[in-house]
Amino acid sequence: MGHLPAASRHPINRPVFFIPLAILSAALLLSLWRGEAFVAAETVLNDWILRQLGPVFAGAGVAFLALLGAVALSPLGRTVIGGPGAKPLLGRWRWFAVMLCTTIATGILFWGAAEPLFHLNAPPPMLGLEPGSDAAATFAMSTMFLHWTLTPYGIYTVAALAFALVYYNRGEPFSLSSLFVPLIGKRAHGPVGTGIDIICLYALVAGMAASMGAGILAISGGIETLGGFAGGMPLRWAIGALIVASFLISAATGLQKGIAGLSVLNTWLFFAIIAFALLAGPTAHMLGLSLSAGGEYVSTFVPRNLGIGLDPDWSRQWTIFYWGNWFAWAPVTALFLGRLAIGYSVREFILMNLVLPSLFGALWMTAIAGSAILLDQQSGASLYAVISARGPDSVLFRLFDALGGGPAVTGLILFTIFLSYVAGADANVSAMSALSTRGITPDAPEAPLAVQSVWGVAVGLVAVVLVAASGIDGIRMMSVLGGAPALFVIIGAALSLAAMTVRGRPSAAPALPD
Incomplete structure (x- = not known):
């Protein structure tokens, strides 16, 4: 039988493609037409979500880590994703690089230096810490460990592992509804499953637009600092257009060349930035701060995750916001991360998607957040004054100017931010496009470039409008709005993973012997 043309093999899944796009277009038009009213409504909804769902966000994050520990120790941990004869798509190093760049995008760059300064200079009043003190510094660093290591990666890993097992080992369709098959069987497919795909696709657009908005702000801030001028919105529009064009070019080259190649380069640049900060900064003090903060992180892990012992408003503004943001990305990102997992065991998957990126996050925060905290303390809160102004x-x-980096290091960081978002967006647009296309299989995993182009441009437009209309506050709220519906999908994925763990395997596929 001859090969079908691409359009026939991959027709658009019309409800999943057009409904989120229509909602997105309506939101964009409304924000342009009635900007202040739109932001006010967004604020009210955001506050309601954080207040009502905050305990669920927090409790789920802790429960997922316990579940992954049980999975790793269970017979399911020996199961090879795709079966014992499955061949990996990527080697371990390229797999790690793609996973890292898909999940952190620009967030770790944008917030790694800025966030700890808020915690250092405005710690939660309930703790009674003096702003700028050593105790506040320890709290700031332990909070960075909380927000950027185990808990968020646990959210991704649960969803991605559940999808990998149902997609490769059970042969279910490339759809988020497949996550529910271990719970309710084939009834998961149909109108309810289509609704899940629609909601999660919209949630990821919200999360991606928020991340891209942060990237645009960071890159424009760097260019303006380097060039000594104010570029304003024209500069931000130009950056957004360049990012979209770049990841669409990368998408056209496929996983092995485009996404994997960009991710490996980006990961090496991350390590170069870490090395520079460790060598140029107060290394001994940074390591000492990291050790003391690590002890606090471990001793307060459960209560801080749950927001116990902290001001509720502070916890909602920071910790719950982060969990909402990670949940917004998790469903559709899980499709891409799960696709990468073929040929590896469940335990290897947990190591690569939970343990190693958490260690990387701790190393990054030791170098970047540690430098920011200590330099701000030594300079009388000069970096925090930059945020205020x-x-x-x-x-x-x-x-990095304070560390003696100069224009060359600034240029390197600018390029890394740009590349980081391009690599992450490339992977997520690939997953979004596949989700809104029929006929995706392990042998034909890519959606048509035209579909990827539509989603890429849509994300770029939302990001730039967010930046123009409401700046960083609007970006943060957009993330949470996407996370609310995604929360229940990931809880469903976790229940499916728990069911597979109890059974010992996802399907009839054999496990590796001990």
């Missing part, structure tokens, strides 16, 4: 956009560049 100009916002968090340019703090990372001011930090």
Whole structure:
């Protein structure tokens, strides 16, 4: 039988493609037409979500880590994703690089230097810490460990592992509804499953737009700092257009060349930035701060995750916001991360998607957050003054100036931010496009480039409008709005993973012997 043409093999899944796109277009038009009213409504909804769902966000994150520990120790941990004869798509190093760049995008760059300064200079009043003190510094660093290591990666890993097992080992369709098959069987497919795909696709657009908005702000802040001028919105539009064009070019080259190649380069650049910060900064003090903060992180792990012993408003503004943001990305990102997992065991998957990126996050925060905290303490809160005067956009560049980086290092960081978002967006647009296309299989995993182009441009437009209309506050709220519906999908994925763990395997596929 001859090969079908691409359009016939991959027709658009019309409800999943057009409904989120229509909702997105309506939201964009409304924000342009009635910007202040739109932001006010967004604020009310955001506050309601954080208040009502905050305990669920927090409790789920802790429960997922316990579940992954049980999975790793259970017979399911020996199961090879795709079966014992399955061949991996990527080697371990390229797999790690793609996973890292798909999940952190620009967030770790934008917030790694800016966020700890808030915690250092405005710690939760309930703790009674003096702003700028050593105790506040320890709290700031332990909070960075909380927000950027085990808990968020646990959210991704649960969803991605559940999808990998149902997609490769059970042969279910490339759809988020497949996550529910271990719970309710084939009834998961149909109108309810289509509704899940629609909601999660919209949630990821919200999360991606928020991340891209942060990236645009960071890159424009760096260019303005380096060039000594104010580029304003024209500069931000140009950056957004360049990012979209770049990841669409990368998408056209496929996983092995485009996404994997960009991710490997980006990961090496991350390690170069870490090395520079460790060598140029107060290394001994940074390591000492990291050790003391690590002890606090371990001793307060459960209560801080749950927001116990902290001001509720502070916990909602920071910790619950982060969990909402990670949940917004998790469903559709899980499709891509699960696709990468073929040929590896469940335990290897947990190591690669939970343990190693958490260690990387701790190393990054030791170098970047540690430098920012200590330099801010030594300079009388000069970096925090930059945030107060100009916002968090340019703090990372001011930090590396203070470390003696100069224009060359600023240029390197600018390129890394740009590449980081391109690599992450490439992977997620690939998953979004596949989700809104029929006929995706392990042998034909890519959606048509035209579908990827539509989603890429849509994300770019939402990001730039967010930046123009409401800046960083609007970006943060957009993330949470996407996370609310995604929360229940990931809880369903966790229940499916728990069911497979109890059974010992996802299907009739054999496990590896001990």
